[in-house]
Amino acid sequence: MIRVAVVDDHPIVTDGVVANLRASGEIEIVATGTSADDAVVLAGAQHPDVLILDLELAGKNGIDAIRAVKEASPQTRIVIFSAYAGEERVATAFERGADSYVLKGTSSDELVAVVRAVAAGGTMIPPEIGAQLARAVRQPRRDRLTEREREILALLAEALANRAVGERLGITERTVKFHVGEILGRLGAANRAQAVAIAKARGIV
């Protein structure tokens, strides 16, 4: 039997996943949770073979939980189960230690297949996720943002003007304009508003 834990902030989603996994006959559900903290705690206590983890958790970044779970229980393999799959987010999830990534829109059969594969030590990544991953890797620098740029982008998302951003960071308004220009170019955005929209879509902010 494969020992599986499920963490999703929506109990009914958890119910659905659990029901589908149980139906496969070779999976045992050892724990469920609804927050990033739950994920870390139950991973440390139960050491499940596979953790199915939603990224849209109520508390905060499910993406940050990946590393924490891996530290608490290194042998646990992590399958991300998310509704969204932006390049940046997919790439970050794997960098942090995820073993697979399944969209919520996929069928339950596929989810079972993925759990089976990763539990056996293999890797099974749905084609649409693989494509996103390839795209993220292929781009050398064009749309990868530097630390500073991400920082400024976050402030833009709060609707701060260039001058305000400069004051916040202790740099000139002119410099902010420079960085904003870089951000627009890298993201392919026409203006700051669109840059923020793209950033949200890709899960950067």
Place this chain on the structure above:
Amino acid sequence: MIRVAVVDDHPIVTDGVVANLRASGEIEIVATGTSADDAVVLAGAQHPDVLILDLELAGKNGIDAIRAVKEASPQTRIVIFSAYAGEERVATAFERGADSYVLKGTSSDELVAVVRAVAAGGTMIPPEIGAQLARAVRQPRRDRLTEREREILALLAEALANRAVGERLGITERTVKFHVGEILGRLGAANRAQAVAIAKARGIV
């Protein structure tokens, strides 16, 4: 038996809901779907007693589907099943004809209770949703947006410039500026980018 249909763009969520409802013993699932179009079609074909409808549908606005479903099958009662519950979104859902609104974070028991209540012709609205509704009603007009304003706000979210919005809607750039000014005032935003951010946070777009 209460005849229920479920529409959610995530099949696994649908599975979970179906499993929980079936377990109650007095509910029969007559149809499931994954898009707003599905909702309208199956409502017209099956005329279920209750339709459980997710608002975050892949195709388009689930919120627009409410009215369409009510037209296709007036006797069908609609229970919104969403992960988010911003004031504007809750209020709009009920204006369009929703009969109840349940958060995805609530337990399956509560969902069953709500389905039972609305099927019996009653109304059962979870307290957190009722609170949002009260808050939305209390505000006279200050931060409520008109239909046109919502329309323009949606285009602003796509980072269109005033001129482009005007062309899209067949009105002058000047008129767009007028509406944008109104939107900023009502939302308390300093600029269009922040307006979009607030709109997203409240679930207006």
Place this chain on the structure above:
DNA sequence: ACGACACCTGTCCGTTCGGACAGGGTCCGG
């Protein structure tokens, strides 16, 4: 030591925004 990369700053300029004026029209409910 040299190039790359990230970071910072400056001037100039055309476009867009957002606010402050001021007015048109419709349609609906009291």
Place this chain on the structure above:
DNA sequence: CCGGACCCTGTCCGAACGGACAGGTGTCGT
């Protein structure tokens, strides 16, 4: 029928934005 919504349009102007030029620093790896 008249006030109050919603919708549309205009001019003027200061501020912000975004691009195009042209530089400066520091750090890191080859």
